[in-house]
Amino acid sequence: MERKEHFSRKRLAILEALKGTTCHPTADWVYGQLKPQYPDLSLGTVYRNLKRFCESGQAMSVGVIAGYERFDGNPAPHAHLVCRQCGAVVDVCGLPISMEELGKLSAMTGCQVESASITLKGLCAACVKDGKTA
Amino acid sequence: MERKEHFSRKRLAILEALKGTTCHPTADWVYGQLKPQYPDLSLGTVYRNLKRFCESGQAMSVGVIAGYERFDGNPAPHAHLVCRQCGAVVDVCGLPISMEELGKLSAMTGCQVESASITLKGLCAACVKDGKTA
DNA sequence: TCAAAAATAAGAATGATTGCTACTTTACAA
């Protein structure tokens, strides 16, 4: 018998804040977003729930960027670009890696590849427009 | 007039320790390797030089894995697999991403992609052999 | 409404990384 998953109001609010943005926020950003509406929200709660969402597959971690872990409410595999100018993390579609290729890699190397993440570095579209191409 | 790069004995030893392993070590690992031979070596020196090598292109960071930054003495682009069982970081050749594709991505998205890093998750060959496939 | 289980707040603790200052080492010229 499957135990029903609990969803407190705050947990739900954290998940919605995460799903409702494409900025790949830090825990602290989510905390700042929700604090006005939930004045007694604790940063620890945000951390705990973000971790939980990643473990359950409802979200994923983009990794630690400039000292902060960045989260993504979209768990579907896709690439990210980290802008070296402004620090933004933006989604990049057209993921040029397939599960087939991962299977081939597994066979070739003796490893068992289960997922792949692609992180690009460069300039985001906004910074390119601003002429910060150099 | 180009200023000649200084290479103290300790800096050189740190670079050689990094180049001489494929384990993608942490700063602390390098420190532990060199401490017997250089008893007055400071962990801060290891950190500072590893950072310097990354900035100068002599090495690269694999990113923060399980709370520790991992470094790679091979700055040529290649993928890494992080074993979810034993935590090992292993090189994966046959990098399925080309600079051409990066150029296309740049054109499509308006970003300026300058480099790409691929990180795989799964089991390393050793853990697969140990039957920890599940 | 009630009791057990789960979740949270608040703040302390952790620990990798970086900063700081006085001391060494190095490079280079005379």
Next chain:
DNA sequence: TTGTAAAGTAGCAATCATTCTTATTTTTGA
């Protein structure tokens, strides 16, 4: 070699994102 200015380092102290702890509150299911 020897002097000296610049670069590098040791040894801690400080930082600060993240995790842990405990008492309290909320939620769930009956």
